[in-house]
Amino acid sequence: QVHLVQSGAEVKKPGASVKVSCKASGYTFTTYYIHWVRQAPGQGLEWMGRINPTGGSTTYVQKFQGRVTMTMDTSTSTVYMDLSSLRSEDTAVYYCARDGVSEFFQHWGQGTLVTVSS
Amino acid sequence: DIVMTQSPDSLAVSLGERATINCRSSQTVLYNSNNKNYLAWYQQRPGQPPKLLIYWTSTRESGVPDRFSGSGSGTDFTLTISSLQAEDVAVYYCQQYYSSPWTFGQGTKVEI
Numbered sequence: 001q002v003h004l005v006q007s008g009a010e011v012k013k014p015g016a017s018v019k020v021s022c023k024a025s026g027y028t029f030t031t032y033y034i035h036w037v038r039q040a041p042g043q044g045l046e047w048m049g050r051i052n053p054t055g056g057s058t059t060y061v062q063k064f065q066g067r068v069t070m071t072m073d074t075s076t077s078t079v080y081m082d083l084s085s086l087r088s089e090d091t092a093v094y095y096c097a098r099d100g101v102s103e104f105f106q107h108w109g110q111g112t113l114v115t116v117s118s
Numbered sequence: 119d120i121v122m123t124q125s126p127d128s129l130a131v132s133l134g135e136r137a138t139i140n141c142r143s144s145q146t147v148l149y150n151s152n153n154k155n156y157l158a159w160y161q162q163r164p165g166q167p168p169k170l171l172i173y174w175t176s177t178r179e180s181g182v183p184d185r186f187s188g189s190g191s192g193t194d195f196t197l198t199i200s201s202l203q204a205e206d207v208a209v210y211y212c213q214q215y216y217s218s219p220w221t222f223g224q225g226t227k228v229e230i
Contacts (some may be wrong), residue, residue: 108169
């Protein structure tokens with residue numbers, strides 16, 4: 001059974017960085033991309049980018065280029081999403097998601113609330 | 119970027135009645151070489167992560183009740199709940215995975 005377990009909620013000040021983790025289990029880690037999707041309070045879903053666990057190549061949405069970094073640790077089947085220069089508009093629930101036979105999101109983590117507030 | 123637009127933004131349906139949600143893409147999501155529409159639907163209940171319901175426009179994910187069905191092609195798509203149950207109260211999102219960046223509709227809230 002596929003599980004994606006994310007790290008806990010974070011409160012950060014504007015200008016700081018946050019690193020959210022996503023530990024995968026129940027499948028061969030290197031077989032599927034891991035994506036990050038965020039959801040601001042009361043808002044819709046926004047895709048941020050993805051990492052290919054085979055080799056670690058990344059694709060980021062242009063909006064987040066220069067502020068987001070996705071990395072992985074294959075020894076623990078964990079993916080990390082680092083977002084820097086935080087502003088209040090980054091307050092959101094951040095989800096990791098594993099794709100399926102194509103780039104729809106078949107399995108989701110439980111979400112991590114990141115609150116940016118002075 | 120492909121813009122996904124859902125309608126309506128919300129709808130109220132009686133238990134046992136049909137709910138229909140529409141999704142329109144700003145450009146085609148039909149890949150001619152394999153005749154597949156790169157369109158998925160998700161359900162998000164309050165306080166929970168989204169759940170995949172349908173992919174390739176009409177393929178139900180394992181375990182999804184058959185009262186959920188998807189249809190459409192090109193730029194116009196529909197999610198139908200044939201007989202609404204109490205547990206179907208949620209926000210529903212369409213998503214295109216034809217062209218990066220992958221994009222979602224704004225969501226449709228379904229209430230009883």
